[in-house]
Amino acid sequence: MKSAIVVFPGTNRERDMAIALKRVTGKAPTMLWHRDTDLPDVDLVVLPGGFSYGDYLRCGAMAAHSPIMAAIRAFAQKGGHILGVCNGFQILTETGMLPGALLRNANLRFLSQDCHLRVERNDTPFTHKWAKDAVFRTPLAHGDGNYTADSQTLEKLEGEGLVAFRYANAKGDVQADDAETNPNGSINSIAGILSENTRICGMMPHPEDLVDPLMGGEDGLPLFEGLVEAFVR
Amino acid sequence: MKKTVDLALAREFGLTSEEYDRVLKIMGRTPSLTELGVFSVMWSEHCSYKSSRKWLRTLPTTAPWVIHGPGENAGVVDIGEGYAAIFKMESHNHPSFIEPYQGAATGVGGILRDVFTMGARPVANLNALRFGSPDTPRTRQIIDGVVRGIGGYGNCVGVPTVGGEINFHPAYDGNPLVNAMTVGIARKDRIFLSAAAGVGNPVVYVGSRTGRDGIHGATMSSAEFDENALAKRPTVQVGDPFIEKLLIEACLELMATDAIVAIQDMGAAGLTSSSVEMAGKGGVGIELDLDAVPQREPGMTAYEMMLSESQERMLIVLRPDRTEIARKIFEKWELDFAVIGHLTDTGHIVVKHKGQVEADIPLDPLAEEAPIYDRPAATPQAPAPLEAVHAPLSLDAMLLKLVGSPDLASRAWVWNQYDSTVGGQTVRRPGAADAAIVKIEDTTLGLALTTDCTPRYCQADPKSGGAQAVAEAWRNITATGARPLAVTDNLNFGNPEKPEIMGQFVAAIEGMGEACRALDFPVVSGNVSLYNETRQPDGSTMAILPTPAIGALGVFEDVSKAVGLGMASESALVLIGETKGELGQSIWLREILGREEGPPPQVDLVAEKRNGDFVRNEILNGTVTACHDIADGGILVAAAEMVMASGIGCELESPDSGIRPEAFWFGEDQARYLVCVKDADGFCQKAEKAGVPARLIGRSGGNELILPNGVTISAARLTVAHEAFFPALMAS
Amino acid sequence: MKVRVTVMLKEGVLDPQGKAISHALQTLGFPGVTEVHVGKVIELDVEGSDQAAVQKQAEDMARDLLANLVIEDFKVEVL
Amino acid sequence: MKVRVTVMLKEGVLDPQGKAISHALQTLGFPGVTEVHVGKVIELDVEGSDQAAVQKQAEDMARDLLANLVIEDFKVEVL
Ligand SMILES: Nc1ncnc2c1ncn2[C@@H]1O[C@H](COP(=O)(O)OP(=O)(O)O)[C@@H](O)[C@H]1O
């Protein structure tokens, strides 16, 4: 699998993401600068976490207008695969490449803790290494992860099975009104979603920070292993 | 502002009349307003260390692994494989009282700059916080702002906040302490210093524009607080962590070239202290043209620009033929870049603005004739011995109360607002081990990091308290298996012009020095914050508890050998170290009996070293699989913390020690650890041979803590008691 | 010319900040506060002297960047 | 009654958001934007019918909670 990571001013989890990708591919991903206008020949583009433009105005709002986003849009139109994590997810919603928006966490505080995610479907390149309804642990770290969408959008997401991950407890029970298991207050406990063609995935938590037993586990690894298997080259 | 320069203005600026006389003598004329401003900030307590310098010199600062000790922007130690760790701690106490969010945020920003200015990529932040009584609304506001500020800045720059400490005491009601520590990593042969060199070389300003922020901040932090403190508004600085992040990346990119001759962050006293120090250290002169300084507001005067403490700015001396390379890098990162002067051979700092010379000061006397005071110090009185005390409650009731008390309760509410994993190198997050553990990317090396100080011990006996703080930091690092290397300190005290405060200061340094020498644990950087007092409405002042916060760093050759504090399954729990049952100044005495009395626990540095070296060896050879040092709350609290950390229970044995149970279980005797091992007999024999006291005190298993009186407390129940305090406090 | 763009959450979008402020005001002793909404105000200095053109330009800025129309409404005032 | 409280940073206090937005607008093709300041607007429904009393109450709320007077100024409008 050939992959690239986009760096915006203020991005800060590009190194974490590079470590995770290197771990499964054996080679370092290409780093792209937000002012680049062309993408190299890759299978996967990752928009990593961080505080692009300081999260000023709205998280991801300014990065969504970066020169590189035009190329990324074109890549998506050609059916390219894109993973947006945390700030990357926020950028994808700001560009409209994924529906909905991410509001301030319900408790109005930055949250940095482990959470559990339930895998809602396992027939996508992002999720196929897990069983359906599998539960895995992953860190999250954000101030604005409270997913919201209007009722029509939500109906479509749910109806077409475009929810990839939901916040859950360790047993996989989902309870949207419970701050323990749905820490940021996301609607329907949504933690990650897919585009209609399932080739774009945005999620708030950071599986890339749990790919090494030394750092506390490998629970996030299946995401990256799955991607590699999907693009054997 | 009054513009005539005279003694009255000099005093307003914080200079004494003798100091002003000295200025007149050096200048041979009445200084200009800008010149007076330069003298007043350079000779402020904050920049000149005039009350503390004499005593700081007594601290040990060298070891074979120390590359740069105090005197540079941060301390530098060799951690092997060609890498150096660069670290320092710094206070932002006064700003955090005035505006808790921005005060704490800019504190983090400032200490980050001290570290990356030397060429290091920051890899970890810690913070040592002291707040007033939790019962007052103002304390809650300060906690809320400080925690948000630390998170707001650290999370955005992408440096994980991995540890720290928090204490509460009414003595901090009007004067909280916010001490921030940053640790960075650099190649050992790529360290950047601040001594300017090369007459004619350009002096370059990078980062944010200069505004009227924090003018006279350095003098403000050298004065005690009065009722008007909250009205001192023009000095509030606002941090921009986004710009800081760009500045880190741009500086590191520039540092990978050979363009830099010298580099220095603009910290307290901004452009003044950075230019004066760079030129002074290099023995050259410097000429600045303020018209070229990037400015945020129109109409700024030379005085304002020289004293502004606008954040996120750096000063760099470049090789002249590399100026364009440097400019391109800063343009790429969309940061201001301006050549604002050059080095000269005059030995003077000359400041020009709009065609006028606004300041022309000889650098040598500015530095060399800076006042140094040998202030009178009263020897602290030894505390009276503690009379016999008795437990009013059952062991389990006391334990539940203690684990939920302000100084011992879980800090998860706090650290859950700090990104502790960004960077992907955090081996142990807050709460998982006695020190935070961070791996060095692409190596097997790891760092163990901690901050420690027990102010109530220091209040009772500053010397032993100073030694204890160092010993506890050393012990926390040892308890993970790391080899303790060096210390940074943040000495927070009251008004040094009072002999009893100066006496605390001198004694604490003496204690620290002794401990650092005995443990081979040199001080490589630090910060002094004096005048931490609040004037009360009745005219009296209240000083904080003497608080020599210690930040410390240890190293692992192989970080996979690190152990945490969570109870291991099916193990013997062994107590290391001697227990006499010292309850003086203990948390138990304060929380259960409401008394702050007696001498603090004795510090035996020989035992400390012997016990610690033994424990570390046994961790590294794999015998010890979990380890927790015994500190506040004694053995029983330590055991409960181990149970809560892993959810694995433990059955404790009744001690046949001849010591009263409350003294045995809650005494705070030093140099002790609880460790999990498989073979208790073999382990205790080995300890005995090494001269280390060791005894079996329990066995792990199940999910309950079983007390020697047979009462059981589930891990879950302990956790509920432990975790309730902060959320309840902050919701009220 | 000075322009003020006010950005508020759309009706129906959860406003936890507004809720928290309303709650805090109650406990601070302001019982008469029923609804609270929090938004952003962005004040801009825009070159130009044609009020209508500046208004139009500010609306473009709001649509492009200053507001997220999925969750927010905006209002432009040329001052 | 409806009340609007506008909270802006005091003059001279660094406005990192404003700076970043102004920069972004430039690159988005709005070169005529010179200064940008970002503030908060809080809209409240307050019980009562005496305009002056409501104004006074809102000012108290602003001082007590809505604005941080160390770095911010506020303005109250009863609508
Ligand atoms: N201000 C803080 N920020 C982050 N972590 C903190 C803070 N205060 C305490 N911690 C963490 O909480 C844990 C317990 O702290 P403390 O009681 O000071 O430990 P010890 O008694 O071993 O010194 C440690 O992991 C420490 O790093």
Ligand SMILES: [Mg+2]
């Ligand atoms: Mg500690």
